[in-house]
Amino acid sequence: MVLSYTRNKYATITDLEDGSLLVRATLEDSFFACTVEIEVKVPDLEITSIWGEIKRAFNEECQEAIPLLQEAAGLRIGSGINKTISDLVGGSEGCPKLADLILECIDEVVLRFTLPTIKETQSIDEQERIKGTREMLRQNPGLLGSCIAFAEDSPLLKGLELEK
Amino acid sequence: MSTLTFARSKIVGIECPDENTFLAHGILDDYIYALELDVEVKLPDFELSSVQGRWKRYTTPECPKAIAKLQNAVGLRIPEKDFARKIRRVVGKEGCTHFANLLLECCDGIMQAAAYGGWKDLEEKKAAPEKEGYLKRKFESVPGLEDSCMVYARMGK
Amino acid sequence: MIIDLHVHTKAFSSDSNLDPEEAIKEAKKVGLDGICFTEHNKVWEIEEIRRLSRKWGFLVANGVEVDTVEGHVLVFGLHRDFERIIHVQELREMADQAGGVMIVAHPFKSFRVFGVSDLSLSPEQASQRPIFKSVDALEGFSGKTAEKENILAQEVARILGMNMTGGSDAHSLEAIGKCVTIFENNIKDEAGLIQELKRGRFQAAYFRRQGG
Numbered sequence: 001m002v003l004s005y006t007r008n009k010y011a012t013i014t015d016l017e018d019g020s021l022l023v024r025a026t027l028e029d030s031f032f033a034c035t036v037e038i039e040v041k042v043p044d045l046e047i048t049s050i051w052g053e054i055k056r057a058f059n060e061e062c063q064e065a066i067p068l069l070q071e072a073a074g075l076r077i078g079s080g081i082n083k084t085i086s087d088l089v090g091g092s093e094g095c096p097k098l099a100d101l102i103l104e105c106i107d108e109v110v111l112r113f114t115l116p117t118i119k120e121t122q123s124i125d126e127q128e129r130i131k132g133t134r135e136m137l138r139q140n141p142g143l144l145g146s147c148i149a150f151a152e153d154s155p156l157l158k159g160l161e162l163e164k
Numbered sequence: 165m166s167t168l169t170f171a172r173s174k175i176v177g178i179e180c181p182d183e184n185t186f187l188a189h190g191i192l193d194d195y196i197y198a199l200e201l202d203v204e205v206k207l208p209d210f211e212l213s214s215v216q217g218r219w220k221r222y223t224t225p226e227c228p229k230a231i232a233k234l235q236n237a238v239g240l241r242i243p244e245k246d247f248a249r250k251i252r253r254v255v256g257k258e259g260c261t262h263f264a265n266l267l268l269e270c271c272d273g274i275m276q277a278a279a280y281g282g283w284k285d286l287e288e289k290k291a292a293p294e295k296e297g298y299l300k301r302k303f304e305s306v307p308g309l310e311d312s313c314m315v316y317a318r319m320g321k
Numbered sequence: 322m323i324i325d326l327h328v329h330t331k332a333f334s335s336d337s338n339l340d341p342e343e344a345i346k347e348a349k350k351v352g353l354d355g356i357c358f359t360e361h362n363k364v365w366e367i368e369e370i371r372r373l374s375r376k377w378g379f380l381v382a383n384g385v386e387v388d389t390v391e392g393h394v395l396v397f398g399l400h401r402d403f404e405r406i407i408h409v410q411e412l413r414e415m416a417d418q419a420g421g422v423m424i425v426a427h428p429f430k431s432f433r434v435f436g437v438s439d440l441s442l443s444p445e446q447a448s449q450r451p452i453f454k455s456v457d458a459l460e461g462f463s464g465k466t467a468e469k470e471n472i473l474a475q476e477v478a479r480i481l482g483m484n485m486t487g488g489s490d491a492h493s494l495e496a497i498g499k500c501v502t503i504f505e506n507n508i509k510d511e512a513g514l515i516q517e518l519k520r521g522r523f524q525a526a527y528f529r530r531q532g533g
Binding site: 001002003004005006007008009010011012013014015016021022029030031058059061062064065091092093094095096097104107108111112114115118121122126129130133145146147148149151154155156 | 169172179180194196223224225227257259260269280299313317
Binding site for chain 3: 042043044045075076078079080083084087088110113114117140141142
């Protein structure tokens with residue numbers, strides 16, 4: 001059957017020479033095409049600059065939302081930022097599509113720093129993989145209860161003493 | 165030139181096999197995870213009637229158990245209050261946050277298809293009405309569309 | 322007096338499964354002298370808090386955890402709800418008018434699989450965050466933060482010469498009392514709590530250990 005709607009969303013990160021991150025998120029769907037780019041200072045994870053454009057939109061008035069992006073400049077990526085972005089850029093007084101792309105950029109940053117820890121748990125040997133995962137959990141007790149793999153009754157946690 | 169240090173792609177395709185059904189097929193692929201979803205939603209309530217998923221790449225031996233937790237989403241309705249929060253809890257926290265992410269992407273795609281899908285057909289038949297009138301009619305049949313952004317909230321007044 | 326300054330209940334915090342009266346019972350059971358309900362952006366009715374306090378013969382105080390652009394802030398002495406996110410400076414003005422106290426909650430609460438300390442954020446760099454200029458104290462012992470993030474908060478407090486509080490940020494029974502604030506003087510009510518917070522006559526600590 002022919003599709004009535006399609007969406008493609010992708011996000012990328014590159015490390016800049018000064019150690020900052022350049023994060024870009026793009027949405028291209030049947031009716032909208034927009035991009036948001038942020039620069040993030042490390043280690044504080046402050047959004048030092050933000051830029052965006054709407055190349056295609058169902059309504060021309062959607063362009064009015066671009067200045068809203070600047071609400072995100074100066075924010076730090078950390079606890080509570082998702083709600084902050086949704087409140088400042090999204091909702092019925094903003095543009096949920098642009099807010100969503102900023103959140104996509106933020107997700108990218110978190111995953112980018114998660115990657116080294118995940119890599120350390122990966123091994124060809126299954127026992128080594130389990131051992132690596134348990135060590136990751138021990139060092140990051142915030143993972144406890146975050147998903148089925150790290151549920152309190154998960155076999156991965158059996159006998160594991162977590163960091164206080 | 166810098167190389168990528170992380171990337172993620174999400175693709176969603178929506179079919180409408182009949183006037184009361186949306187079928188979404190979604191894929192998420194990033195440096196760590198790869199997964200896929202098929203979601204069926206029924207009108208008029210935009211109720212999730214079927215959710216099926218598959219893993220391609222995951223990180224722990226327990227991750228495959230998250231597939232069964234997708235069934236927690238069946239029966240939920242996209243326009244209901246706190247829908248996204250519920251999905252993050254019953255599919256995400258109880259299963260896998262990445263499946264929850266992709267499921268929300270599929271559901272958002274379905275609402276977009278509901279809002280704008282008919283416009284494409286009208287354009288192709290060269291029968292497209294004036295946009296504002298089209299949208300105001302859609303405000304009645306697509307819950308949440310009217311207050312979804314600054315442009316539509318203004319239009320709805 | 323040993324008080325858990327940061328607790329969420331299901332009465333007004335949708336992400337908590339704590340019944341308020343069960344929370345009070347648990348606080349008493351683990352050896353606390355008081356508990357503060359600091360719901361997300363919403364305050365209890367003063368009379369209802371007083372009723373609970375009288376019913377259980379236990380200090381129950383009212384605060385609120387406000388979402389600001391710069392971070393989460395615990396406020397005591399400001400009896401109003403917050404429908405939208407605001408800047409911390411705006412909150413400061415409101416709290417000053419009401420004679421309230423502001424404490425930045427879990428200032429370095431990070432992500433599940435990595436912390437800001439993993440990024441080699443030094444205490445000196447961390448202490449530069451503007452939010453610290455707008456608050457009266459910081460939560461140096463948070464029950465919802467990894468120990469390394471609490472250590473970072475404690476070092477920032479030392480650099481800035483700020484007082485530190487402790488709170489569990491409990492959303493479930495077993496978390497109550499994980500971190501506490503220990504006051505030098507007896508506190509009978511919310512007004513007394515605000516007075517002691519302003520005078521800085523307290524210290525923070527871990528209290529209830531895992532499984533305790």
